[in-house]
Each structure stands twice: as structure tokens, then as C-alpha cells.
Amino acid sequence: MYKVGVVGPTQSVERILAEAKAFDQGLEFIPYSYVETKETARIVLENDHRVDSWLFSGAIPYKAAKEALGSDEKLVHIRLTESSLYKCFLDLVFSQGKLIDRVSIDIFTISDIDIDRALQQLEMSPRICK
Numbered sequence: 001m002y003k004v005g006v007v008g009p010t011q012s013v014e015r016i017l018a019e020a021k022a023f024d025q026g027l028e029f030i031p032y033s034y035v036e037t038k039e040t041a042r043i044v045l046e047n048d049h050r051v052d053s054w055l056f057s058g059a060i061p062y063k064a065a066k067e068a069l070g071s072d073e074k075l076v077h078i079r080l081t082e083s084s085l086y087k088c089f090l091d092l093v094f095s096q097g098k099l100i101d102r103v104s105i106d107i108f109t110i111s112d113i114d115i116d117r118a119l120q121q122l123e124m125s126p127r128i129c130k
Contacts (some may be wrong), residue, residue, distance in 0.1 A: 003050065007032045007043055007065065008057025020125070022087065029055075037061055041068035 006016050010033040020029045030051060032043045042059040044054060045068055053074040056062040063079035069075070093099060 001028045002026055003028045003030055003052050005030050005044075005047060006057075007031050007034070007040060007054060007061050009034065012057035016055065034061075040064040040095045044068050047049035060119060 004027055006013050006020070006021075006029050008016070008022035013031045013033045016029060017029055030047075032047060033038060034043060035058050040056075041064050042127070044065045048054075048069065051074075053076065054065060056065060056075065058080070059077055062072075062075055065075055066072045
């Protein structure tokens, strides 16, 4: 059986595992949750021999794993899309029960998605922090 380590915050890992049930033939998904992203390096270094590949909940833990392992040969991550960004905003509004006026989006480069266009459509203006 091909083993895939799934790495991310607990809620993200649980969502990924729920979706992965549709692909479980010949695949075993092994959860590796963290509280802080900096735990990613320890997780992959301690468990790399237990999996055939790694699936990360986003670009930030993916980059941390790539740096720790020195290669991205068996690493993939879930990419942020405009529709997933909209869904996150809607989920946030629903869970908070009110409109939001500030949010932080952690991505490495603005080119990861057309975030400017997405924020313009939402009538929000980006402020880039480096």
C-alpha cells in the first residue's frame, strides 16, 4: 500500500482525510497534525521513512519540509485558488456571525493566486507585509 503523510493544522488534516476517503484504494493516508508550522521540520525528519510521499495543507509547511529534507522530490501541497479563498471568507463570516473588515492571508508570493483580482472583487484592498 502506498503511504501518504498528510501534514497541517488539525482541522486541515481532518478535512483532507475526509476528502481522501474517495481515493483510498491502494493509498493509506497517515495524519501528522501540528499546532505551529515550525513543527513541520521535525515531523518530516522523524517520519520520512514511514511514508512514500507527503501532502501538505499549504505552501508554508511544504516549504518548511523542503528545507528540512533538502528536496521536494516526494512533496506536494494543496494550492490556494480564488474559489477556495472566497469559501474561506464565507466560512469565516458564517462562523463569526458578522462581516469581517480585516484578515491575514499567509502566502509566499502574490503570484500564488491572482489575489489582487480576488480582493478587488470582494471590495477589499490588500496590504502586503514582508
